[in-house]
Amino acid sequence: MPLQGVYLFGLLFGALIVLAGSGLGALWAGRRSERLAVALGAGGAVVACAAGLVVAMASLVVRFDKVAALPWSMPYGQFQLGLDPLSAFFLIPLFVLSGLAAVYAIGYFRPWAGRNPGRFWFFYNMLVVGMALVLTARNGVLFLVAWEVMSLASFFLVVFDEGDVGARDAGWTYLVATHIGTAFLIALFLLLGRAGGSQDFAAYAAPAGWTGGLFLMALIGFGTKAGLFPLHVWLPEAHPAAPSPVSAVMSGVMIKTGIYGIVRMLAILEKVPGWCGWLVLGVGAVSGILGVLFALAQHDLKRLLAYHSVENIGIIALGIGLGMLGVHYGVPALAALGFAGGLLHVLNHALFKGLLFLGAGAVAHATGTRNIERLGGLLKRMPWTGAAFLAGAVAICGLPPFNGFASEFLIYLGAYRTILGHGLLAAGGLAVVVSLALIGGLAVACFTKAFGIVFLGEPRSPAAIGAHEADATMRWPMAILATLCLGIGLAAGAVVRLLAPAVAQLAGPAAMVDAPSPMIPSVVGLLLLALIALVWGLAVLRRRMLVGRPVRETVTWDCGYAAPAVRMQYTATGYAQPLTHGANSILRPHMDTQLPDGIYPASASFESHTPDMAREKLFAPLFERAAGWLGRLRWLQQGRVHFYILYIVVVLMVLLAWAVRS
Amino acid sequence: MNAAAMIHPLVALALAPLLPGVINRVKAFFAGRTGPPLLQAYIDLWKLFRKGAVYSRTTTWVFRAGPLVNFACLLAALVLVPLGRVPAAVSFAGDLVLLAYLLGLGRFATVAAALDTGSSFEGMGASREVQFAVFAEPALLIGLAALARHAQSLSLSPIYGGLSAAAWAGALPMVCLLGTGLFVLFLAENCRIPVDDPNTHLELTMIHEVMVLDHGSVDLGFVLWGSYLKLWVLGALWVGLVLPGSSGQPALDLVAGVAGLLGLAVLTGIVESVTARVRLLRVPQLLVGAGVLCTLGLLLTFR
Numbered sequence: 001m002p003l004q005g006v007y008l009f010g011l012l013f014g015a016l017i018v019l020a021g022s023g024l025g026a027l028w029a030g031r032r033s034e035r036l037a038v039a040l041g042a043g044g045a046v047v048a049c050a051a052g053l054v055v056a057m058a059s060l061v062v063r064f065d066k067v068a069a070l071p072w073s074m075p076y077g078q079f080q081l082g083l084d085p086l087s088a089f090f091l092i093p094l095f096v097l098s099g100l101a102a103v104y105a106i107g108y109f110r111p112w113a114g115r116n117p118g119r120f121w122f123f124y125n126m127l128v129v130g131m132a133l134v135l136t137a138r139n140g141v142l143f144l145v146a147w148e149v150m151s152l153a154s155f156f157l158v159v160f161d162e163g164d165v166g167a168r169d170a171g172w173t174y175l176v177a178t179h180i181g182t183a184f185l186i187a188l189f190l191l192l193g194r195a196g197g198s199q200d201f202a203a204y205a206a207p208a209g210w211t212g213g214l215f216l217m218a219l220i221g222f223g224t225k226a227g228l229f230p231l232h233v234w235l236p237e238a239h240p241a242a243p244s245p246v247s248a249v250m251s252g253v254m255i256k257t258g259i260y261g262i263v264r265m266l267a268i269l270e271k272v273p274g275w276c277g278w279l280v281l282g283v284g285a286v287s288g289i290l291g292v293l294f295a296l297a298q299h300d301l302k303r304l305l306a307y308h309s310v311e312n313i314g315i316i317a318l319g320i321g322l323g324m325l326g327v328h329y330g331v332p333a334l335a336a337l338g339f340a341g342g343l344l345h346v347l348n349h350a351l352f353k354g355l356l357f358l359g360a361g362a363v364a365h366a367t368g369t370r371n372i373e374r375l376g377g378l379l380k381r382m383p384w385t386g387a388a389f390l391a392g393a394v395a396i397c398g399l400p401p402f403n404g405f406a407s408e409f410l411i412y413l414g415a416y417r418t419i420l421g422h423g424l425l426a427a428g429g430l431a432v433v434v435s436l437a438l439i440g441g442l443a444v445a446c447f448t449k450a451f452g453i454v455f456l457g458e459p460r461s462p463a464a465i466g467a468h469e470a471d472a473t474m475r476w477p478m479a480i481l482a483t484l485c486l487g488i489g490l491a492a493g494a495v496v497r498l499l500a501p502a503v504a505q506l507a508g509p510a511a512m513v514d515a516p517s518p519m520i521p522s523v524v525g526l527l528l529l530a531l532i533a534l535v536w537g538l539a540v541l542r543r544r545m546l547v548g549r550p551v552r553e554t555v556t557w558d559c560g561y562a563a564p565a566v567r568m569q570y571t572a573t574g575y576a577q578p579l580t581h582g583a584n585s586i587l588r589p590h591m592d593t594q595l596p597d598g599i600y601p602a603s604a605s606f607e608s609h610t611p612d613m614a615r616e617k618l619f620a621p622l623f624e625r626a627a628g629w630l631g632r633l634r635w636l637q638q639g640r641v642h643f644y645i646l647y648i649v650v651v652l653m654v655l656l657a658w659a660v661r662s
Numbered sequence: 663m664n665a666a667a668m669i670h671p672l673v674a675l676a677l678a679p680l681l682p683g684v685i686n687r688v689k690a691f692f693a694g695r696t697g698p699p700l701l702q703a704y705i706d707l708w709k710l711f712r713k714g715a716v717y718s719r720t721t722t723w724v725f726r727a728g729p730l731v732n733f734a735c736l737l738a739a740l741v742l743v744p745l746g747r748v749p750a751a752v753s754f755a756g757d758l759v760l761l762a763y764l765l766g767l768g769r770f771a772t773v774a775a776a777l778d779t780g781s782s783f784e785g786m787g788a789s790r791e792v793q794f795a796v797f798a799e800p801a802l803l804i805g806l807a808a809l810a811r812h813a814q815s816l817s818l819s820p821i822y823g824g825l826s827a828a829a830w831a832g833a834l835p836m837v838c839l840l841g842t843g844l845f846v847l848f849l850a851e852n853c854r855i856p857v858d859d860p861n862t863h864l865e866l867t868m869i870h871e872v873m874v875l876d877h878g879s880v881d882l883g884f885v886l887w888g889s890y891l892k893l894w895v896l897g898a899l900w901v902g903l904v905l906p907g908s909s910g911q912p913a914l915d916l917v918a919g920v921a922g923l924l925g926l927a928v929l930t931g932i933v934e935s936v937t938a939r940v941r942l943l944r945v946p947q948l949l950v951g952a953g954v955l956c957t958l959g960l961l962l963t964f965r
Contacts, residue, residue, distance in 0.1 A: 413756045441766075457785075555720070
């Protein structure tokens with residue numbers, strides 16, 4: 001191996017060892033000294049993430065593509081780690097966000113003193129190790145082990161607040177969902193390994209005629225982690241329940257391992273049937289539109305953000321679907337634009353969703369509530385958090401000059417190109433354009449609601465009045481993420497060039513030649529820079545114009561009414577009502593109205609709650625039926641240990657007999 | 663790129679306040695009134711730009727940034743939009759997406775500024791604005807897709823430049839469908855009758871006007887000027903569609919484009935005089951109808 005590889009893999013292994021070691025160290029130190037545990041856990045995470053980021057950036061820039069193997073005594077397993085542009089690209093948001101969220105967690109957990117931070121840091125660092133291994137593993141067994149480490153570590157982080165019944169329920173939902181996904185992955189890897197004769201990714205081969213079926217299994221298995229509709233049910237439960245830095249990492253990067261799995265499978269399977277591309281496109285459109293629609297109906301700030309993850313995974317799937325169709329129909333430029341848009345959105349979503357979850361965490365931290373209806377006026381009390389949240393909100397709506405626009409622009413460009421052409425592909429492109437436009441409009445509605453009701457206006461509760469700005473360890477990560485969102489938005493062309501090798505891996509090297517070059521013209525960046533300068537110039541102009549003139553402050557115009565009250569402000573529910581009402585047949589909200597009654601009405605109330613459609617209509621009946629069927633086997637469960645030992649012995653005997661027979 | 667393309671944004675800045683003047687004169691003519699002077703909008707802007715300011719104590723910098731961001735977005739949009747046969751100053755593949763999203767950013771800023779006041783009126787207007795945008799944006803992007811397909815280009819200037827008289831006559835059904843669809847969008851996005859009544863002073867029925875209730879002086883000046891520019895930008899998309907052919911001379915093209923916009927203002931005034939505002943609940947239907955027209959226009963290009 002050339003020297004370069006030794007350095008890169010050495011640094012990567014070093015980072016993983018530091019992460020695992022510091023996690024274990026924090027666990028050990030947790031009961032002895034909290035400060036030591038935090039220093040070990042957070043310090044290890046930050047150092048390792050910085051090192052990992054160097055590895056990822058360097059290997060992407062030099063287009064490094066190598067595999068390193070270590071001895072491992074696992075049957076069928078080989079400890080093979082690989083770095084190629086695709087892995088390196090996914091590692092970048094992982095290390096950026098995990099490092100920043102670790103810094104944020106220091107401040108976030110300060111009020112939890114006396115609750116043994118060692119456990120948190122152990123699971124947090126193991127989560128990062130698990131994700132990094134998932135993204136670099138080149139062996140099926142190693143991949144699945146890493147996948148489980150990641151899933152279990154995140155499960156323990158979701159239920160970290162052990163006194164919270166809601167968190168335990170959410171954790172249970174997550175545990176079930178993730179293992180259903182894993183079951184599909186195990187079957188998938190077994191089939192691939194059987195045909196290829198080894199569990200190494202390099203040897204994987206699809207049995208003839210099975211490619212489509214295998215891809216479908218990958219889409220279900222990985223899609224469950226990614227949160228594609230209707231497999232997303234765990235997401236709106238687990239993300240709000242987890243501590244905010246964990247929500248940020250889970251939503252920002254962990255669900256992207258599902259996307260990584262899907263695109264890695266595309267690279268392994270090489271040629272998938274055309275309907276797979278259409279399926280991904282369709283699932284993406286449904287996830288995108290329903291995700292944002294359900295987000296619009298939520299009152300819990302973090303639950304709202306969780307549904308937006310479903311939406312953004314949908315946008316990523318739209319890009320990947322376009323890319324797959326481009327490969328299938330032999331339109332290289334479309335393949336390049338679709339995959340580039342999808343991949344760039346992976347990075348962008350990690351940054352702005354991480355930022356938004358950290359902002360939501362700071363709000364929950366300062367006010368003790370995540371209920372949007374009880375907040376308001378926080379921008380004055382939390383100027384840093386508010387400004388950062390606003391940046392994230394504009395970015396997630398896909399509006400310029402932030403990064404969300406760049407990735408959506410690429411997907412639009414791909415879709416519009418198909419519309420210029422002929423046949424079925426043009427219909428697909430039109431569907432993408434309509435979906436993206438609809439998602440964009442609904443996202444603006446949702447985030448003007450989230451930002452406007454939470455941060456603007458007057459506080460709606462004593463908790464909001466007493467809010468305080470987050471401390472420096474929480475502010476800086478948000479500020480850095482906001483800056484990155486703006487930076488990528490302005491320098492999108494350069495960023496797309498950086499991820500070109502990863503796109504080429506999926507779209508084929510020919511695609512990059514055919515694609516428009518540069519994909520995002522530099523004039524866009526200049527125009528957006530001019531836009532910012534223009535706003536600044538106008539602000540200076542206004543200040544000049546107002547010099548020497550009276551500038552007064554008074555109340556908001558109250559329409560002549562003498563006693564305006566805080567509760568007269570528009571509520572989040574009211575704000576979203578015109579849209580949610582129109583979608584009632586999909587959202588099916590539960591509403592409880594108590595109208596004022598009598599001559600001197602004493603009380604009136606209105607409550608609405610929008611449960612998840614897939615959970616209520618699909619999974620709940622399915623699991624109830626399964627429980628009914630499996631209940632017939634309940635007599636096997638005696639609750640006596642010696643019976644269970646008997647079962648184990650019987651199973652072992654049967655297996656032994658079977659092994660001897662063949 | 664020609665000189666007309668470079669001065670188009672400046673011409674727009676200078677002449678956009680003429681559009682509401684024309685609309686109001688037409689409405690006055692239909693109502694049998696004398697009506698405000700043609701240059702009333704200029705007089706209003708001049709007055710507002712010389713006033714001192716009053717801000718609500720509830721508001722923050724978001725409120726003050728709203729009008730400026732919106733105005734800057736429209737200035738940037740002017741650089742991207744061709745007027746008739748006058749190409750845009752900046753043109754690249756996909757500029758139509760950037761144009762739509764710049765209008766979206768302006769909307770976001772206006773809505774955020776409205777919510778910053780904590781007033782229920784402004785919250786109501788903001789809520790309606792974002793609701794209607796959900797239906798208007800897909801319609802606009804489909805309409806532009808139809809034009810893009812007709813011209814086989816993804817950039818606005820070649821798209822509109824390619825609409826010669828011969829091409830126009832060849833695609834007359836598409837032009838009619840898109841023309842109607844884009845005209846409805848023009849009325850809706852600019853808060854004109856039948857979607858919104860810019861003259862009403864009953865806040866409960868208003869959309870755009872109620873969002874800017876608390877803006878005054880210089881800020882209101884930028885809000886109004888911005889709304890005139892929005893008339894210009896979206897009007898230019900329509901004028902480019904219905905004006906067949908090019909004179910071959912950039913200066914003449916620019917004059918024709920401006921004349922087209924003034925004609926659009928007259929048409930708007932007539933529509934405002936002879937139709938009633940539809941109920942708010944019907945507005946989405948109107949916008950979806952515009953989207954259907956644009957989609958039909960797109961389907962016609964597939965023959």
